[in-house]
Amino acid sequence: CIALALGLFILLTDSKSFPATANLWYAAGIFLLLLVFPFHSAVKGTESIIRIGGFQFQPAEFCKISVALALAKYLSLPDTDFTKPKSQAIASAIVLVPAILTILQKETGLALVFFSFFLVMYREGLPSGYIIIGSAIAVLVVATLLLDKNLLAIIISAITGIVIFLSWRRIKRDKGLLIKIVLIWLLCVGIQRFGVPFLFANVFGKHQVERIYSTIGKDIPDEYLKGEQRSINEKTGKRDNTADYNVKQAKIAVGSGGLIGKGLLSGTQTRYGFVPEQRTDFIFVTIAEGFGFIGCVFLLGLYAILLFRIVHIAERQRSTFSRCYAYGVAAVFFFHIAVNICMAIGLAPVIGIPLPLISYGGTSLLTFSILLFILIRLDADRQMVLR
DSSP: OHHHHHHHHHHTSOTTHHHHTHHHHHHHHHHHHHHHHHHEEEETTEEEEEEETTEEEOHHHHHHHHHHHHHHHHHTSTTOOTTSHHHHHHHHHHHHHHHHHHHHTTOHHHHHHGGGGHHHHHHTTOOHHHHHHHHHHHHHHHHHHHSOHHHHHHHHHHHHHHHHHHTHHHHHHOHHHHHHHHHHHHHHHHIIIIIHHHIIIIISOHHHHHHHHHHTTOOOOGGGSTTOOOOBOTTTOSBOOHHHHHHHHHHHHHHHTTTTOSOTTOOHHHHTTOSTTTTTTTHHHHHHHHHHHHHHHHHHHHHHHHHHHHHHHHHTOSSHHHHHHHHHHHHHHHHHHHHHHHHHTTSSOOOOOOOTTTSSOHHHHHHHHHHHHHHHHHHHTTTTOOO
8 A cells, every 4th residue: 555655656746856856865775774773673684674663664675766766867967988987986886885885784685686787787888898707706706615715726727827828929919918817817816715705704694604505505614604513413413504494495395386386375385384484585485386387487477578568668768867767677676586586496595585576575565666656657758858
């Protein structure tokens, strides 16, 4: 009812007010994030929630709207040029400032959502090299977790040697190229040797490290236990891992759904509480067990239609602001859908982000509703004004 009331209010608002007040939205979002630090309530390991009476509010969710509007506002300015480092830095800062504040509130999952806005920048001209570099760093981080650190260092050095050998003629003509290759090698080794260990030991919580290692099927190293003893099951003699247990139960529930499912509220894994957080983070598991493979395909089909529709709306906008905002909405929805479903079936670490418009959570529902209603309002005036 609150989402509907806000939606009607947005539809009755002048569409020109959104680009005009985008910076105010962003300032309000940052203010609310800062307000969390003195007034937060610790809930399930996160410190990103403010309690107002019986109502819980998570400013990091609201800030997705602020960043979508502010980024669209900046990208629509005539002097924004992604060939210039200044424009790249300002656009990145708009995204990274709330992401960093969210990480400091021990809400790493929602912080990662902000990185989806780089897809909007890529659509508007951000050099593809940044996407390649980001993907390469992600691959390096995963390789650091999977391989022995000495073996990985040897592999990186061997690849560097091969690149130097194949580029030797160009290096003879341009000595600076060799320096660049060596610097990249040092950066890769530095990330592998020092960057990833520092991140896991000082930034991530123990439960987050456990979830990441359980996803790749490995035990958490002793240096990341943060002084805690590894819990051992007395009957099996093996380690106890809550994150591993959660994902295993989720997989059992998804598999037990079969082709057509067990029926609404008839799944044993969900009905008897074996699957944790089945109304929020793992709600896809409830759907999979109840409605089976066919139900999952139907749900994914609905989401695909929604995403394609948002992209279609984005491409028909005459205004740069409206196009960038629409792509921001598409990026946020896509990230939430992909990561939530992947973590429910064990393809991604459990980072605690909701499934759009389905997971229980008032702030989440309001955020996604507002994102869509603003998009509808902007699209309604696409032929009337160029912003």
